[in-house]
Amino acid sequence: MNPNITILFSTRIIRLFCYGFLSVILALYLSEAGFTETQIGLLFTLTLLGDAVISLWLTTSADRFGRKRTLLIGAVLMMGAGIGFVLTKNFALLALAAIIGVISPGGSDIGPFLSVEQASLTQLISNEKRTHFFAWYNLVGSFATATGALAGGWLAQSLQLSGWTALESYRFVLMGYALGGFILLLLFFNVSQSIEVKGQTDSTRRVLGLHRSRKVVFKLSALFSLDAFAGGLLVQSMFAYWFFVRFGVDAGTLGSIFFGANILAGISALLAVRIANKFGLINTMVFTHIPSNILLILIPLMPTLPLAIGVLLIRFSISQMDVPTRQSYTMAVVAPDERSAASGVTAIARSVGASVSPLLTGFFFGIPALLSLPFFLAGGLKIIYDLLLFREFRAVKPPEEN
Secondary structure (H helix, E strand, C coil): CCHHHHHHHHHHHHHHHHHHHHHHHHHHHHHHCCCCHHHHHHHHHHHHHHHHHHHHHHHCCHHHHCHHHHHHHHHHHHHHHHHHHHHCCCHHHHHHHHHHCCCCCCCCCCCCHHHHHHHHHHHHCCHHHHHHHHHHHHHHHHHHHHHHHHHHHHHHHHHHHCCCCHHHHHHHHHHHHHHHHHHHHHHHCCCCHHHCCCCCCCCCCCECCECCCHHHHHHHHHHHHHHHHHHHCCCHHHHHHHHHHHHCCCHHHHHHHHHHHHHHHHHHHHHHHHHHHHHCHHHHHHHHHHHHHHHHHHHHHCCCHHHHHHHHHHHHHHHCCHHHHHHHHHHHCCCHHHHHHHHHHHHHHHHHHHHCHHHHHHHHHCCHHHCCHHHHHHHHHHHHHHHHHHHHHCCCCCHHHC
């Protein structure tokens, strides 16, 4: 195997471990630091907006500026955000760290990493193997997120049982997040030039790094933004906070719940390869996503914690089948020298779509009667996205399906 593939998979594992490590305790940390639910939601919104702006700037120029350089900058921003959150409880300074840095409130992959890594992997593998590699790429990421959530939740719980205050234990987890950014920096230094765009790039006038594929990418971006807005209503930190408020679940148990959920999500991504080979990428994206969104709507209707966890786990067992297929499809329908930009633009559209949602959820969570409303909104909007995606792209096939 190409050494660059090994490095890119390793950085994916470390990064997603850190995101999961942080996601379970981030909202709890901010609450313990004295912030209200509305302030927490606002901070998460600023985090995602800042990520959208920074990532858009980096990814749309990565194919020309250099993919390796872009990855190194992302690692520095991730490390800086973790340090900023450790050093201050001032809301304005935290907002600044959130906007400029890279920090994940939902356990999902943010920043410029995903877009540049996807473009690099697509260059290193064949069309026929693309979805297969992306499925494993997502599988290892889900397992890393799951392990990180388990480790972060139980580490905080163990420190508290040892006499640490809740605030101190959560801050210690944040220090681990900053360390993860430093490890990424060291690994990205070892990536070779084979991940860079080969040959002369198209000289056609570009918009956001795109030329021939603009129309397709912009249309996909609009749809992905709707899906992300719905998903942003329930980022993993908010999901964990909902379980805490509704059922009084402690940090350690929350870590275990999301460990299991992310393991199932990773397996579902791998199963998507066989389904996509038989039915196609778009069909797999749509017809596995709709049932998972129905299950999302059912979670707050469960009267007990075991039933709510059960529905959550069933939902996660099919929820990520659209992820490797979506990523593979985006890379397949654009030109090679547009891949970082295409992945970046669609990722930014998702970040922008998701950026407003936590603020709404924070508002809803502050009103007891509206505590479960985000579940219904998220599930309903995601189903609308699925139907629109099928209508617009069922006839646009990737090379391996022609």
